[in-house]
Amino acid sequence: xxxIGTGYDLSNxxxxxxxxxxxxxxxxxxxxxxxxxxxxxCKDGVVLAVEKIIxxxxxxxxxxxxxxxxxxxxxxxxxxxxxxxRHFVSRARDEASSWRSVYKGPIPISALANRLxxxxxxxxxxxxxxxxxxxxxxxxxxxEAELAVDGQVGSGPxxxxxxxxxxxxxxxxxxxxxxxxxxxxxxYGAATGKGRQAAKAELExxxxxxxxxxxxxxxxxxxxxxxxxxxxxKDKEFELEMSWISSLEGPTKGRHEEVPxxxxxxxxxxxxxxLEGDDEDEEEGAKGNEQMEE
Amino acid sequence: MNHFPGTWGRPRDDVYGPYDSSYLRSTGPKAHTxxxxxxxxxxxxxxxxxxxxxxxxxLASYGSxxxxxxxxxxxxxxxxxxxxxxxxxxxxxxxDRLLESMDIRENxxxxxxxxxxxxxxxxxxxVLYKRRSEFNPLWNHILVAGFDGEKKPFLSSADLLGTTFxxxxxxxxxxxxxxxxxxxxxxxxxxxxxxxTKEDAxxxxxxxxxxxxxxxxxxxxKYSLAVITQExxxxxxxxxxxxxxxAFAETIKGYGAQTV
Numbered sequence: 001x002x003x004i005g006t007g008y009d010l011s012n013x014x015x016x017x018x019x020x021x022x023x024x025x026x027x028x029x030x031x032x033x034x035x036x037x038x039x040x041x042c043k044d045g046v047v048l049a050v051e052k053i054i055x056x057x058x059x060x061x062x063x064x065x066x067x068x069x070x071x072x073x074x075x076x077x078x079x080x081x082x083x084x085x086r087h088f089v090s091r092a093r094d095e096a097s098s099w100r101s102v103y104k105g106p107i108p109i110s111a112l113a114n115r116l117x118x119x120x121x122x123x124x125x126x127x128x129x130x131x132x133x134x135x136x137x138x139x140x141x142x143x144e145a146e147l148a149v150d151g152q153v154g155s156g157p158x159x160x161x162x163x164x165x166x167x168x169x170x171x172x173x174x175x176x177x178x179x180x181x182x183x184x185x186x187x188y189g190a191a192t193g194k195g196r197q198a199a200k201a202e203l204e205x206x207x208x209x210x211x212x213x214x215x216x217x218x219x220x221x222x223x224x225x226x227x228x229x230x231x232x233x234k235d236k237e238f239e240l241e242m243s244w245i246s247s248l249e250g251p252t253k254g255r256h257e258e259v260p261x262x263x264x265x266x267x268x269x270x271x272x273x274x275l276e277g278d279d280e281d282e283e284e285g286a287k288g289n290e291q292m293e294e
Numbered sequence: 295m296n297h298f299p300g301t302w303g304r305p306r307d308d309v310y311g312p313y314d315s316s317y318l319r320s321t322g323p324k325a326h327t328x329x330x331x332x333x334x335x336x337x338x339x340x341x342x343x344x345x346x347x348x349x350x351x352x353l354a355s356y357g358s359x360x361x362x363x364x365x366x367x368x369x370x371x372x373x374x375x376x377x378x379x380x381x382x383x384x385x386x387x388x389x390d391r392l393l394e395s396m397d398i399r400e401n402x403x404x405x406x407x408x409x410x411x412x413x414x415x416x417x418x419x420x421v422l423y424k425r426r427s428e429f430n431p432l433w434n435h436i437l438v439a440g441f442d443g444e445k446k447p448f449l450s451s452a453d454l455l456g457t458t459f460x461x462x463x464x465x466x467x468x469x470x471x472x473x474x475x476x477x478x479x480x481x482x483x484x485x486x487x488x489x490x491t492k493e494d495a496x497x498x499x500x501x502x503x504x505x506x507x508x509x510x511x512x513x514x515x516k517y518s519l520a521v522i523t524q525e526x527x528x529x530x531x532x533x534x535x536x537x538x539x540x541a542f543a544e545t546i547k548g549y550g551a552q553t554v
Contacts, residue, residue, distance in 0.1 A: 069402050093402070097395060104391075150394055151387035153354070154364040258404050 011127045023131055024124050027080075027180035030133035034079035035066075035238065036195035036229040039137040040222050041175035041188050041208065045215035045246035046139035047259075048077045049222035051195065051230055052239040067243045067258075071096035073106055074140035075243050075256035079193030080180075081133035088136055091119055104150040109140040109174025113184050121182025131180045135192040138178065141245040141254050144171030173245070195229025202228055215246055219259055223267035224274050231275070240268055298322070330382035330433040332356050334367045335512045336469030337378035338502050339437045340477060341447045341462045342495035343488045345523035346439035348376055348449075349499040351507070352532070353514035354383045360514065368518045370527055372397055375411035375440030376520045377418070380466040381454065382433035389432060392421070411440025411448045411522075415458070423456025431455070435466040440522050447487070447522075462487055465502070468510040473502035492521060504535050508542070 008014055009022030016022060035051040050066045067077045068089040076092055078085035095115045099107035116138065123131050177190040189203035202225045206213060213221065219242065226240055242259040246252040259267070298320060305313060332354050339348035354362035362383075369377045369390050377393070379386040393414075400409055409417075415438040425432045431454045442448040450460040463477040480498050481490060499519060506513045515535040521528045 065403065069404075072398055072401070097398070100395065101391075151391045153366055153383060153387060153390075154362050 012123075012130055013125050013127055021124060021181075024181045027131040027133050028135075031080035031135045031180065031192060032194060032196075034081070034134070034193045036191065036193035036199055036226060037066075037077045037079040037135075037137055038192075038199050038203065038222055038225050038229075039077070039139050039175045039177070039187070039190045040203070040206070040213070040218040041139070041173045042213045042215055042218045043173070043211040044250050045141065045218070045244055045252070046075075046173045046175050047215065047218045047222045047242065047244045048075050048137060048139050049226050049240065049242040050077045050079070051193070051226045051233075052241050053233070054237045054239060061239065066241055069243075069256050070112070070138075070140075071100075071106055072255050073143070073245060074109060074112060074138065075245060076136050076138050077241075077243075078134040078136035079196075080135060084132050085134045085136065088116070088120075088132060088134060092116055092138075095119075100150060104152075105147055106143065108142050109138065109176065110186070112140070113138055113174070113176035113178065113186070117178050117182050117184040119182075120178055120180065124181060133180065135180065136178045137190045137192065138174075138176045139245060140174050140256065141247065142171040142174060143248060143254055144169070145248055173247075191225070191229070193229075194233060195226075195231075198232065199225050199229040215244065215250060216263075219244060219263060220267045220270050223264070224271040227268075227271040227275055240264070240271075242267070327430050328433075330385075332361060332383040333433075333512070334365065334380050334383055334386070335510055336465055336467040336473065336506055337367065337380050337435075337437045338465040338469045338473045338477075338499055338506075339378065339439050339449050339463065340481065340490070340495040340498055341449050341487050342490040342492050344447065345492060345521060346376075346447050346449050347492065347495040347499055347519065347521045348378050348437060348439040349503055349517055349519040350378050350380070351503065351514040351517040353512070353516075355512045358511070360512075363514060363516060364532070366518060366531060368520045368529060368531075369393070370520070370529060371411075371414055371440075372408060373526060374408055375414050375438055376522055376527060376529070377414070378437040378439070378466075378520075380435045385432040385434050389418070389421070389434065389436075410443055411438050412442040412450075414438055414440070415448070415450045415452060419452035419456050419458045422452050422454060426455045437464055437466060439520070441524070445524065463498075468513070469502065469506055472505055472509055476502050476505060492523070496521065500535070504538065507535050507538070508540070 008016035012023040035053045037050040040047045048067050052066055067075055070076055070092040076089050095112060096107045120132050123129050175187050175190060176184050177187055178184040188208035191199035191203060206221060222242060223240055230238055242264055243256060244252060244259050245256045248254045334354055337350040339346060348368060350367040352363060352365050353360055354365040367379045371377055371393050418436060422432055433454050435453045437451050439449050449464055450458060451464050452458050463481060465473040477498060503517050507515050517533050518531045519533055
């Protein structure tokens with residue numbers, strides 16, 4: 001790396017003469033070594049999935065979860081340094097609960113992404129701290145129905161002031177990815193971690209912007225994408241962890257929950273089948289070539 | 295609470311002579327947090343074979359004014375319990391938010407160990423006791439209905455001092471005086487809970503609510519009723535007390551405009 005020996009990478013919050021912050025770039029490197037995480041946003045919900053590399057046979061399968069619930073309607077998955085991810089989730093929970101204590105209702109996904117983005121960005125400004133070694137994918141569902149205010153006991157006046165627009169549509173899915181620099185964007189499909197390039201290529205094929213993919217299909221696609229992204233890291237075993245948030249009419253009723261075991265297993269079987277199918281095609285292709293040579 | 299005993303009521307001057315109140319304290323600190331403002335009256339609940347039924351009317355009174363008539367005093371906690379609140383409504387809202395935040399925290403991980411009604415009652419009674427120990431009580435008397443850890447119907451109460459009490463049927467406020475005797479007659483101690491059906495319990499609660507509506511001046515004829523069974527929680531709000539008969543009122547003597 002050209003930066004080594006120049007001295008501009010030794011402290012946080014110091015720019016190099018060509019306008020780079022090396023500590024932030026090194027944090028991104030830490031993310032690039034983490035297990036792949038993806039998020040898919042569709043019309044009726046959001047799916048989060050992560051490739052959990054098994055570092056030891058002594059670890060209990062299914063334990064040490066990597067996707068966390070932040071509030072009833074929000075989940076976070078991160079790639080990179082797991083302890084940084086945990087601290088990040090803890091901060092997200094504090095933000096969500098402080099929002100509730102002020103506004104007496106659930107935090108909108110965009111507001112949470114904004115607050116977390118600001119929080120991460122602050123860690124690029126001071127020499128006493130280092131940037132977060134995680135890129136986090138934040139998924140949630142803003143209620144489309146009018147929610148009762150927390151602690152509300154009655155329905156209030158039936159007429160008079162209020163200024164509500166009748167039939168106004170609100171709420172829906174939210175998916176954001178927050179990087180070590182504090183940069184965050186909203187996405188239809190987000191991927192981070194070691195296999196992000198392969199995962200992004202697969203996500204782009206899904207045409208998520210047209211919002212035609214259903215939540216159930218998104219679960220299967222997310223599983224398949226994690227399996228595809230794992231192809232470059234085949235020597236290591238992994239576990240697939242997935243969670244989802246659906247609309248109020250959907251299977252989770254606007255809550256962030258683990259994908260049920262049966263559906264997860266079904267999605268994993270389909271993912272393996274899809275991969276095997278690809279391999280067979282390749283083998284057949286290879287045979288064809290041999291024959292051609294003969 | 296009024297901390298000046300001089301206003302608590304005293305013997306009649308015309309019978310007993312002027313009362314010597316010189317020993318009583320007539321000034322002292324103001325204690326705003328120690329008097330309820332907007333209040334709900336009784337909550338009543340009965341255990342039956344396979345569950346618990348609980349009811350409360352939809353009124354929040356401001357002193358003797360029937361101020362809010364669509365107040366939900368039965369609060370559902372997760373899918374495990376119903377908490378019925380009497381006493382101060384703003385303190386009820388505080389507790390409701392407290393339970394909400396606890397529910398969110400409990401569900402950060404899906405470990406499958408949900409809090410049951412018994413856990414919830416223990417927690418609430420300790421919150422109430424802590425606050426009374428700080429001389430800043432939460433002015434509520436609550437009933438917690440649901441199931442305990444062994445999946446048996448659970449019903450228990452906790453008051454503003456943190457006192458807990460448990461029985462097959464319970465009532466708070468005026469109901470403790472008016473509903474409990476009715477419930478004891480309907481469901482005597484020797485009658486096992488297994489013999490009480492859900493319908494019996496609901497019928498008894500409706501009967502008690504009607505008596506309370508007749509005789510408790512801070513009550514309402516609109517009420518909510520929740521039934522908790524292993525199948526889940528069923529809450530009916532905006533119910534109306536039916537088949538009222540005020541004929542008995544004619545025979546009551548001793549107050550009002552009667553001259554006889």
